[in-house]
Amino acid sequence: MRRSYKKLWVITTTLFISLLLLSLTFAIKQSMVDEISANSKELLGGDILIDSGVSPLDEVVIDKLSSLGTVSSTVNFFTMLSGQPGSSVFVDMRAADSQYPLYGELKTVPPSAIDSVLNRSDNPGILINENIKSQLSLQVGQEVTVMNTKFIVAGVISSVPDLARSAVFGEFAIISKKEFDGFDLRSENSFLHHEYRLKISKEQFEQKNQEAISMFTDDDKVRVKLPKDSTESLRRIIDNFSNFLNLVSVSAMIIAGIGISNTMLSFINQRSVSVAIKKSLGFSSRVIKFIYFYEILLILFVTSVLAYCIGVMSPLIANFMIPEMLGITLQPSFSLINYLNIAFIGLLIVLIFSIPSLYSINSIRAMSLFRNTFLPVNLHFSTRNIVYLVLLTAILVAYFVFQTRHQTITLSYFLAFFASLVIFYLVASALIATLKRFKGFNSNSYKIAYRNIVSKKSLAPIITISLGVGLTLLLTLSLVANNLKREIAENIPAKAPDLFFVSINKEEKGDLEEFIRGIDSEAILDFNPMISASFVALNSVPIESLVSEGNPSRWAIRGDRRISWLKQPKDNSPMVEGDWWESGDTDNLHISFDSSVASDIGIRIGDKVTLNILGREVEGTVRNFRKVEYRSLGTNFAIIINDAYASKLPYEYIGTLKSSLDTNKIQSQIINKFPNVSAIKIDRIISKVSEIINKIFFAVSAISAVVIVIGLIVVVSAILVQANLRKYNNLIYKILGVGFATIVKAMTIEFMLIYLSLIAFSISVAAIASHYVVENIFQFDWVFDINLSLMVVASTGIVTFLLILFANKNMFSPAVYPLIRNE
Amino acid sequence: MSGESIKFQNISLVYGSDTNTTEVLKGIDFSINENEIVSVVGPSGSGKTSIIMLAAGLEKSTSGSIFIHNQDITGLTESELSLIRRRHIGIVFQSFYLIPNLTAKENVMLSLEANKKYNMDDEAESLLENFGLGHRLDHLPSELSGGEQQRVAIARSLINKPTIILADEPTGNLDEENSQHMIDLLFNYTRGNKTSLVLVTHDGDIAKQCDRIIEIRDGKIA
Incomplete structure (x- = not known):
């Protein structure tokens, strides 16, 4: 048994990597869901949140709410914040009363800053986040201006309990509600947002909770949110990302499955004598198949347990990557259901890919022992097997499709994925058929390469499929990312205005227009x-x-x-x-x-x-x-x-x-003259979006690269399971006087022929897929970037070729002695 | 009298590490002339196959010199030795060593292609027909009997018209009738083409048919 596992390393490795990716996805998703469920009140900021939009609630209503528990009111709005003369940013401002926050903790540096801003009545203070601090080079104690009012920076926000997205990714500041009231903003200001949070004491919680909800049941102007609603958008983001990771994981597992199938078949061929002996001793094919299948099941069990254990602990590492501002700390969370899900997916993959290999045992006959004539067996596709495979594949696809809210996208992904597998198999078949027609060049290296490709044990199909799918996925993502980046960095800035103005009173509009015309009449x-x-x-x-x-x-x-x-x-x-x-x-x-x-x-x-x-x-x-x-x-x-x-x-x-003039200067002149008008530079927004998109695509591409890694392992394993055959052939070539250089050259030609045929289709499929995504989902103009495609193709090709050279290193010039001695 | 095809001069061959060495050949000297058929005999482990490997340039001697048609091959590089094998040497093994996924004809043509002779299907077919394998041209080795496989292996070693044939127990896996048939093929070719044949064998009757017998015992010529 131990020897068997050494031979089955590729099954163990590829299964483990793909199960690990799946386990990480399940475990981190579970921890995040647990975390946001446990902190749903902190995320909402209260037991109930009443969102009255642009208008505040009536005092009578607030009084009634106060009788049910503690009420905290906040107003969110967007405005300009100016530091030194000429430097200003557009910020997401929160005006909070002294009760804020009702749940969780607002952390600041220094810690006393929150108290000095929300509770004191002397100099107006403001809390800013790190982004504002660094952009305006501000320090605690310095003065800033908001809406013509001077504020002293009292502290820097480290984390907010209720997950304000601007706090992490944008510019976010907090002032007291009292100061906001002093601005005397009118309710028609469309960028105002009034929110009231209620914290109900434990006594008669349910009754008071219901009473508070019922106060607004018939009021269409007001939206009531409960803790479970606060996590809805977060859950949606987590669901979407985990669905993507699940699809990448299952793609990696399917590629791993090709390796499993190939290794199993080679394993059975190496044991054909042992199988024949067992049959001659009275074992049925069914029993022998089960013996081998149990071995695979044991590998699946060990790898899935190990992968899941690592996955469960992964939230501890993920904590290092979560911005502190979010105030989220993930905890490892073991779930038997999650493990069973992972093991079930693994089992489906193992079954799908081992059935054709295991059924090849039927073709090994005990009578071969008499003549010692063992012909290599091939994958077995009987009608019954095909029915099994279709059924199991349908279960696998259904499992993923019914677990997501994006069922059409998931189903389309699987269809595209399976179509790609078929396309790449056909590409390999077409290459073999073409080479057979064109026997070609009078070169030893080419002849050897040609024979390797057209032989029954050709590596062409397995390299083409396992590398082709991974390369296509990577190319598609690269092309989509590149089109998005181009749109954001070039096309949008070319068409977009330079400045946005918000919160312009109708009385002020004429003056502002005239003022701008005075600066630039052509604007x-x-x-x-x-x-x-x-x-x-x-x-x-x-x-x-x-x-x-x-x-x-x-x-x-x-x-x-x-x-x-x-x-x-x-x-x-x-x-x-x-x-x-x-x-x-x-x-x-x-x-x-x-x-x-x-x-x-x-x-x-x-x-x-x-x-x-x-x-x-x-x-x-x-x-x-x-x-x-x-x-x-x-x-x-x-x-x-x-x-x-x-x-x-x-x-x-x-x-x-x-305007064709310097936008910075125009912005600063406008802010000086019209302090209540917010003037936002578009390039700042674009660079922020661009930065986020770059990070997302880097992460997505890095994760998708797992498919290529699995593909490479499968390719290398396919080479290694043929090691004896290759070594034997190379030895015969050596004896016939074919030198080392010719054999290396032959291998290079073999790889080049396979890879060149593969990349043409990889690029084509990736171009079609990325075109669909860019034009239909993002609704941008799609442009094909040949340089990027060639770079991805070349780098993948070089890495693959070096790995193949490495895997073949012992086969180029084998020692003659062991062969001649029959060792 | 013709010149020497092969000459071994004080050849020693030692395998193993410093602490655990096996001295396979202990300073042997012999030469084989052109047109000569020589059998190398001796008990198992005496060093017979090592002589074949050294002569083919597939093994490096520990000391001494080996000459192939008066050219010292002991200091040659891998690619220079490959060239010597392609031009002068044909090798026949006891276990045939055909490439399993190539047909009989392709196995023979492989040898031609190694010598950069391409598209010479007719020549390969003709030789195989001479060897009684005209009906087996497109068969894979697994579809041939042992005798047929050995005939393909011999055809492969002779197709380039080598001046030296090195045969390592070519009849070891064959019955008596097939054995004699193989020997006849090798001897006829050698005689007809002024070639040297070195034949390692355990079979005393076959050895007796050769021009000369070299007997190896404990790494030395007895």
């Missing part, structure tokens, strides 16, 4: 009125019940959205269906929708849509659809209403500026 300015509204119902049916979580346009109905109004359609969002409204109808609400949003949600011309505009529900008629171009990053709206109706609403402006 392209675009100002649009804007108010906050939410989508309540479609034809009187609550919209939440009509649009599923997976709907690509769900964003358009989630929470408050900014809407605008127009007299005529704009050039960058032309009308594609319906008719424009008549001017002057101040009594009726007419609505125009982004055509893709309308299509996703199922809105038709003439439908009745209920919007909540500044706390009042209004029903309007859908009049037309527009094709909205968001990629330019100009000001665009999914929902537009008729200008006449909007004229009676309080509103503010949002604007953009494109």
